[in-house]
Amino acid sequence: ETGVTQSPTHLIKTRGQQVTLRCSSQSGHNTVSWYQQALGQGPQFIFQYYREEENGRGNFPPRFSGLQFPNYSSELNVNALELDDSALYLCASSSGTTRTGELFFGEGSRLTVL
Amino acid sequence: EDQVTQSPEALRLQEGESSSLNCSYTVSGLRGLFWYRQDPGKGPEFLFTLYSAGEEKEKERLKATLTKKESFLHITAPKPEDSATYLCAVRGPLANGGSQGNLIFGKGTKLSVKP
Numbered sequence: 759e760t761g762v763t764q765s766p767t768h769l770i771k772t773r774g775q776q777v778t779l780r781c782s783s784q785s786g787h788n789t790v791s792w793y794q795q796a797l798g799q800g801p802q803f804i805f806q807y808y809r810e811e812e813n814g815r816g817n818f819p820p821r822f823s824g825l826q827f828p829n830y831s832s833e834l835n836v837n838a839l840e841l842d843d844s845a846l847y848l849c850a851s852s853s854g855t856t857r858t859g860e861l862f863f864g865e866g867s868r869l870t871v872l
Numbered sequence: 873e874d875q876v877t878q879s880p881e882a883l884r885l886q887e888g889e890s891s892s893l894n895c896s897y898t899v900s901g902l903r904g905l906f907w908y909r910q911d912p913g914k915g916p917e918f919l920f921t922l923y924s925a926g927e928e929k930e931k932e933r934l935k936a937t938l939t940k941k942e943s944f945l946h947i948t949a950p951k952p953e954d955s956a957t958y959l960c961a962v963r964g965p966l967a968n969g970g971s972q973g974n975l976i977f978g979k980g981t982k983l984s985v986k987p
Binding site: 790799800801803814850852858859861865 | 914916917918959961964971973975976978
């Protein structure tokens with residue numbers, strides 16, 4: 759059973775550019791959620807995808823968008839990057855069938871915006 | 873507004889010195905309180921879920937408890953390998969959707985255990 763994998767692990771962009779981050783969910787998990795974690799802060803919920811549709815969203819502007827594919831993998835896209843977008847972006851998958859409701863997180867993609 | 877506050881921000885213990893981490897929460901209706909462990913440069917790792925006041929869960933040297941306003945993570949006789957940031961989270965508001973993946977996290981408590 760493979761865990762949640764994210765790519766790239768690190769990347770540097772300049773203000774105004776666009777970025778795409780990728781996530782492969784754990785085998786059998788059909789739900790993917792994305793989080794932003796700034797340095798010294800807890801993760802903040804961006805959105806969730808289920809059956810290829812966004813079905814939950816936190817307080818993030820529309821320039822944060824995503825996709826989920828038939829194999830449940832997912833992408834996070836951020837347009838018009840701002841300096842404050844520098845953070846660790848975490849992907850988490852879940853199956854919805856466990857009583858614990860636990861999320862399985864990847865190791866994240868660290869984005870630096872200059 | 874739903875929110876989670878953790879204290880202390882940082883805690884330094886000697887190996888074997890037991891202590892507790894606090895998580896205070898404000899939610900319109902608790903649908904689960906979660907504890908995660910996060911090592912530097914890694915994603916959070918699930919520890920426990922608690923659903924109702926009075927519930928307790930244990931795993932090795934860790935024990936999580938829940939009241940109507942807060943949760944405690946008790947660490948008994950910690951070892952250096954317990955050093956990590958411990959995150960507390962509750963399910964986010966139903967209005968935002970994402971019933972599974974929508975968690976509101978606290979800022980965490982950074983635990984350091986010295987040998």
